[in-house]
Amino acid sequence: MDPTDAQTACFEAGIKFGSLYHQFAGTPLSLDSADSLATAMEEAIENQPHCEAVTVDIREDALADALADGPADYTEFTGRFAEIEIDIDYEGERVRARMEMDDGYPLMRLVDVAE
Amino acid sequence: MDPTDAQTACFEAGIKFGSLYHQFAGTPLSLDSADSLATAMEEAIENQPHCEAVTVDIREDALADALADGPADYTEFTGRFAEIEIDIDYEGERVRARMEMDDGYPLMRLVDVAE
Amino acid sequence: MDPTDAQTACFEAGIKFGSLYHQFAGTPLSLDSADSLATAMEEAIENQPHCEAVTVDIREDALADALADGPADYTEFTGRFAEIEIDIDYEGERVRARMEMDDGYPLMRLVDVAE
Amino acid sequence: MDPTDAQTACFEAGIKFGSLYHQFAGTPLSLDSADSLATAMEEAIENQPHCEAVTVDIREDALADALADGPADYTEFTGRFAEIEIDIDYEGERVRARMEMDDGYPLMRLVDVAE
Numbered sequence: 468m469d470p471t472d473a474q475t476a477c478f479e480a481g482i483k484f485g486s487l488y489h490q491f492a493g494t495p496l497s498l499d500s501a502d503s504l505a506t507a508m509e510e511a512i513e514n515q516p517h518c519e520a521v522t523v524d525i526r527e528d529a530l531a532d533a534l535a536d537g538p539a540d541y542t543e544f545t546g547r548f549a550e551i552e553i554d555i556d557y558e559g560e561r562v563r564a565r566m567e568m569d570d571g572y573p574l575m576r577l578v579d580v581a582e
Numbered sequence: 583m584d585p586t587d588a589q590t591a592c593f594e595a596g597i598k599f600g601s602l603y604h605q606f607a608g609t610p611l612s613l614d615s616a617d618s619l620a621t622a623m624e625e626a627i628e629n630q631p632h633c634e635a636v637t638v639d640i641r642e643d644a645l646a647d648a649l650a651d652g653p654a655d656y657t658e659f660t661g662r663f664a665e666i667e668i669d670i671d672y673e674g675e676r677v678r679a680r681m682e683m684d685d686g687y688p689l690m691r692l693v694d695v696a697e
Numbered sequence: 698m699d700p701t702d703a704q705t706a707c708f709e710a711g712i713k714f715g716s717l718y719h720q721f722a723g724t725p726l727s728l729d730s731a732d733s734l735a736t737a738m739e740e741a742i743e744n745q746p747h748c749e750a751v752t753v754d755i756r757e758d759a760l761a762d763a764l765a766d767g768p769a770d771y772t773e774f775t776g777r778f779a780e781i782e783i784d785i786d787y788e789g790e791r792v793r794a795r796m797e798m799d800d801g802y803p804l805m806r807l808v809d810v811a812e
Numbered sequence: 813m814d815p816t817d818a819q820t821a822c823f824e825a826g827i828k829f830g831s832l833y834h835q836f837a838g839t840p841l842s843l844d845s846a847d848s849l850a851t852a853m854e855e856a857i858e859n860q861p862h863c864e865a866v867t868v869d870i871r872e873d874a875l876a877d878a879l880a881d882g883p884a885d886y887t888e889f890t891g892r893f894a895e896i897e898i899d900i901d902y903e904g905e906r907v908r909a910r911m912e913m914d915d916g917y918p919l920m921r922l923v924d925v926a927e
Contacts, residue, residue: 470692474592477585478679478692481596490604490724492888493837495716500740507737510730514771538917541744543837543890564593572883577585577593601840607773608722609835615855622852625845629886653802656859658722660773687768700922704822707815708909708922711826720834794823807815807823 473580476557479517480564483553484575487512487521488546488566496548497541498534501525504544512553519554519561526550526568546573588695591672594632595679598668599690602627602636603661603681611663612656613649616640619659627668634669634676641665641683661688703810706787709747710794713783714805717742717751718776718796726778727771728764731755734774742783749784749791756780756798776803818925821902824862825909828898829920832857832866833891833911841893842886843879846870849889857898864899864906871895871913891918 470478491508505523512521530548534540542548551566563579585593606623620638627636645663649655657663666681678694700708721738735753742751760778764770772778781796793809815823836853850868857866875893879885887893896911908924 468695470592470695474589474695475692477589477592478596478690481593481598482600482690483596485597485600485602486604486725487600488604489601489838491720493834493890494720494737495741495744497744500737500744503733503737503740507724507730507733510733511725514725514727514730516769538915539746545838545888570883575593575597577590580583580585580589604723605839606835608719608775609852610831610856610859612859615852615859618848618852618855622839622845622848625848626840629840629842629845631884653800654861658775660723685768698925700822700925704819704925705922707819707822708826708920711823711828712830712920713826715827715830715832716834717830718834719831805823805827807820810813810815810819 472558473560473562473582476517476555476560476562477577477580479557480553480555480562480577481575483512483515483518483521483555484551484564484566486515487551487553488575491544492546494544495541496530496544498527498530500541501527501530505549517555517557519556522552524550587673588675588677588697591632591670591675591677592692592695594672595668595670595677595692598627598630598633598636598670599666599679599681601630602666602668603690606659607661609659610656611645611659613642613645615656616642616645620664632670632672634671637667639665702788703790703792703812706747706785706790706792707807707810709787710783710785710792710807711805713742713745713748713751713785714781714794714796716745717781717783718805721774722776724774725771726760726774728757728760730771731757731760735779747785747787749786752782754780817903818905818907818927821862821900821905821907822922822925824902825898825900825907825922826920828857828860828863828866828900829896829909829911831860832896832898833920836889837891839889840886841875841889843872843875845886846872846875850894862900862902864901866899867897869895
């Protein structure tokens, strides 16, 4: 069947999450550069169609812990260093999706689908 | 409202498309390396959950045209050099999505949502 | 033969250029998000060892021209939208490298090697 | 001072390493997809100028160990899952560079510079 507008809104939410994650995974990241990376991720993905808002919160405690365990003062951006929320509006169908830690691993999921 | 399984299947399809595109955009690409890049894209994204199949067809004519116009025998992978189809199965809800050229630009869209 | 310190400094400069380019190529980019992307690129790569400074200037005229030609108000970051300068100091050997347009294509090159 | 050809060869070697690493870091990776990713990395980077050969060996034991520790049958490509060797020839100056594990962390270095 052809997709409904709500299903397309969910598809668009997924595109934004996959884009954000795989564009920026691997970026050199320190406590000093965390804010600028978060802002760039938000503004870059908000360019994409039907994307109302992107919020990236760097998990600074997790980042500090990882840096304390390693030999350098920076590491690579990966999912356990951020919580991300994305709001989509496709033809009036509004979708909210989130990436957050679940049992030690980052999980992307739809949290709300509303007309 | 909580998402339906079909909506989640559409979200998962979007994640795979965004992942594939932004992981591999910018990869150095020539006619000689097109096959290995296509195979790696397919097998990498098929690792992701609920992903049944990924098919990447490099648009070799478009690539040859771009190389003929430029100064080098390679360019960077971007959407106009591939048609991509992705099949998702989430809890029995099956979704097919595709990226193909639309009026000169690559467009990602859901093509079928079925129980 | 083993590399000299100056040769290693040149190798380090190359690593930073390849990293910056291929980490961020493909990022959704508009006139509104250009500043935050440039700042994130600078701060991310400055985390890497032996990297003294990174300067990214978005070529806003080239970006505006590309957007005027296309159907959307954003495009993907690629080399023709930036001039980049990177300063390396490896064991007192200082290297400056630059990416700038050369006959219509972005070219990375060493501009100065000094003790 | 202007760079020597040997210094430029070292710069080119660095570009290839940074490119390879940051293009492919974050790619979904399993034991089944390791070979296709390695081949694509080699062929993609061999497209770049002055690049004679790229060899990517996936460290399958390290990958198997990481998968045994995690909840999924795939992970993300990062430096500890590969040993990489790159050969450059710039105007007859030949450079070999390598990425391999050093005290638990991947290290990129020049191994030989020869006329």
